Amino acid sequence: MNSFDYKKEITVDAAVKAAADNKAMFLAGGTNIIDLWKYNLTNPEKLIDINDVQEISTIQLLENNGVRLGALAKNAATAYDPLIEKKYPLLSKAILAGASPQIRNMATDGGNLLQRTRCYYFYDPDVPCNKREPGSGCPAIQGCNRIHAILGTSEHCIAVFPSDMCVALAALEAVVNVTGPNGDRKIPFADFHKLPEDTPHLDNNLEKGEMITSIDLPPNHFSKNYAYLKLRDRHSYAFALVSVAVAFEMDGKTISKARIALGGVAHKPWRVPKAEELLRGKKATMENFATAAECILAGAVGRGDNDFKIPLAKRSIIRACEMALYPESQIPGAGPSL
Amino acid sequence: MENKPLIGQPLSRLEGYEKVTGNAQYAAEYNIPDLLYGYVVNSTITKGKILSVDVSDVLALQGVVKIFTHENRPSLAWFDLQYADMDAPPGTVFKPLSDNIIRYNGQPIALIVAEDLETARYASTLIKFVYEEETFNTILSQNLDKAREPKIGMSTPLKPPPPKPTGNFEQAYASAEFKTEAKYRHGTEHHNPLELFATTTIYEGDGKLTIYDKTQGTINNQLYVANVFGLKYKNVRVLAPYVGGAFGSGLRPQYQLFLCVLASLELKRNVRVTLERKQMFSFGHRPQVIQSLRFGADNSGKVTAMNHNAVGETSAYEDYNEILVPWSHKLYPAANTLFEYKLAPLDLATPIDMRAPGGVSGMHAIECIMDELAYKLNMDPLDFRLNNYSEIDPSTQKPFTSKELKQCYKKGAEKFGWHMRNPKPASTKKGNRLVGWGMATGIWDAYQFPARAEVILTKEGRLEVHNATTDIGTGTMTVMTQIAADEFGISVDEVSFFYGDSKKPFSMFQGGSAITASTGTAIVAVIRELKKKIIKKIKDSPNSPFKEIPEDQIVFRNSGLSVKKQPDLFITFQELIKANKGKEFKAAKLAGPDLLKLRKFSKATHSASFVEVEVDKDLGTITVTRAVTAVAAGKIINPKTARSQILGSMIWGISKALHEETLIDPNLGKYMNANLGEYHIPVHADIPEMEVIFAEENDGLINELGVKGVGEIGMTAIPAAIANAVFHATGKRINDLPIHFDKLMGHHGY
């Protein structure tokens, strides 16, 4: 616990080099890693403070008219960035639905992708958890699982990925730029996080020593019709039980392109491209939204306490699709109403 | 300039400056030299034994000073009675580190003392316990077969068993024209004051300790420490000038106090022990409760039969009681009643009183079934209550010292606009939302404990008032100052109230909404004593202008003495002191309730709450949009702080109804959401528009001040009012609290 070395690095190259050691971790906003460390859930031997790496801290317009989010851009700065507010208002909304203003001032965009699950059992070092201690078991399956996953689970893990921002990034088909000992690579957002399968201790497909440097948002026409709907146990500052990001490209009353991503239901932001295809070229009607919702929830399994998430997710999808037709009615913090 | 009467004035909190500047110091915030830090280690099993402890890794750590476990705990007081604090329920009190038995998950099993906080915390991860585990029971609903009568003990008079049956309930219920039955389930709740439990112990040498502790009872904890550690009472001083919320959790000494004092005495050092947030879930809590009710009414809308049966959770070692079931008969004059209350011992820590203990859970059930019955009768829920209104206490047939509940109903309904309500459920829509209005009655006892106060008119002509009570955020310090200033005819800034210190004259712990009545009454009594002394002195003095004035004509006002019809005859307190050769005046007095007089009366505070909710028709999300609570609680000393008490308790009601619950994993026997991220208390965004109305209630019987207390009454009606509003919005009765929106999902149509 108290035995880590601390080093501040100011360039990506130096940081990646410093991370070549065993059990080194990057420290950015710290809003999750310090929390986990205090619970004795993570034990870095070395923390590499990358907060002053200026080269990956900015938000810039790309040549293709997309936008690049530096990995160290803060959540709040991103949500309120004029470029993001104008071109990707869905992302702004999703970020502002998460955490608290203080945390959004600290947390970084890259760090948001790397936050760990909020599963009660993962967070308790004194009980079994396959994510924390592979092979120890998953008490959530038979236990308090109201907050747990209904899609893409395995017999080893039913944890959910807690991010709001990433639900929007999934819908927007962002691309994650990473660098590491073996050079740079681009990871499509859908491939960044993984399902638990039999390796629930891994949340994502980052290789050892790799660092997120930025997140690219491709150009799109989703800035007119979008919605982020989040359902939780209080009106703010709580993790999603179910959240839905919807983005439409509309041609009159016809949907020419649809993206729907769910949060709070799986080990990663949940997208079903087939369901989005179902909506392409269709009228924006409740019936069509319902068909898409059924398709997205196909194969969902409840474990008792979380059974409600299946009907709730369907209704939330329908509602979010409806909200996306009238985005101006989405007052921040006003809850899921039209 | 004439002093304005202070009682009834909305004074801002006198300690406000300290609180907004960060100068107010709480138990863990005293800058003590050479301080050691203790960190508590808790059991990770639910029931069983510790077989062995391995501390070798801890000892190897630089900065660790000492590890206390059951293996090396010094021998201390032997008898349970010596550990029994003033609020100890019947049973065998838990004695930290006294043996290797594990009674519940999270039980403290070691204290690690180190030179700094971080080292102590780190060391706690290195200590290794080997356990032998036993099977356990922690879920009330699975253990109802274990329910039995509560044991009788010292605290039984304060929390008596339910009254005996009246009439013949079964017969009356069977023949009632209208009847309804329902079951209500409440989960576990934890107080979670924002301040973590903490103790700072200063080792003064020679068996003498000064202790800054988070507590609601300085004297309670002083006696506990002295008894347990065999110290002289006068050598133990417990201070709690600022308490960062407690809500009942500080009614008993908590284990960090024991462990901190133990370490301080053993090491002869200054020690601080602060709990972590997750450890705030490792002692008392509001218990799980399952209630079954059957109410019957006749054609005229009179309640004829009431059966209220409750089973509460307690620990395996103490019988924690609540007053859950008798409340309906303090309100509604049904002739046939049957009240039952049992306890099921579980392998959990002993519950402890939590804001409006018993009352808020019992009233939720009572006022929901009343709502249901009103619908069966096709009566407006408020009319139904008025139709069953009783001016006297039906359970004792005694009159109340005062009861202005009718005024609460009327003023609350008016403010809320209740008469515009369309009674049909699910009849009002607003976009995707269904709007529902619900109301409920609240009731709470009006307690008064004995208290002693001391006053001094100082050489400077100021008034000092001394009493050991705490101010846990209730506004006690301000209110007591107002009472004293008014009684003595002096301005607020010439009064100093000294409190939060076991060295001061006696006060019970601050609970049950009793302190304004208890300490307040003692202050009035002692100031009257002081005035008598002063009058005697001044009349006896040679050349005194008051010599010939009859005693009852001498008045205290404008920081001096005067005569009723001769305001020109006036001497200031400073002049009085000078006349007394510069010597101060002093008085001390114990005061308590006038039991002989009060025996003939019932006493209670009352309230009525009216709530509007909006429920999303598809998603089930519930938003409280408006809430009005009208309260009858006798004289209101300070409308500003009293209003805050009511607003705060209304929010507690909202939280109980819609948000907070501690989850227990049945297979692990432990709380799983022991943090403020997953134990949901309301955030600002959850808080609706709220109104508080105080009914005029003149009570010349209850005590000298006519006060009853406002800490709890505002909570008691809210959960039922919300549940009833949710029914009105949706047509669904959800009887399990909290009503998480997904509970509406289980119903058809949702």
Next chain:
Amino acid sequence: MENNSSILTSLTINSKDYKLELLPWVSLLDTLRERLNLTGTKKGCDHGQCGACTVLCDGKRILSCLTLAVTKNGSDITTIEGVADGKELHPLQKAFIEHDAFQCGYCTPGQICSAIGMLREGKATTREDVKELMSGNLCRCGANSGIIDAIMQVKEGIDHE
């Protein structure tokens, strides 16, 4: 346990410069409370879930419990002790007293620091916005209405300027 892994850290706190030898695992919150006796900043959860430890770091509201002090080398920190101008209280402090925006007082420093940061951010227009953007600060006593009333009063004063 100050050993050779201590790191020299410069912090400006309430306009005063500090040079501190700190171990890397000491939070900013524990630095303030246990090492500098600036106990106005409160520990309510130590895990970023209550907001009681909110301070202003280079003008922005952050949680000091989730901040390792060494990472803030060179930063300018304002805690509740630095909010008033000498004896003259900050308008928010005055408004909190006037509106009885606290009971036990334990969440109060965090609420005030957070409100200063919130008003500076300039993203709140309505009362509902203020409630949402103050929701990172819990109050268990239920002084919420007073807190929002106090902030709205100060905010309206600023808006009229």
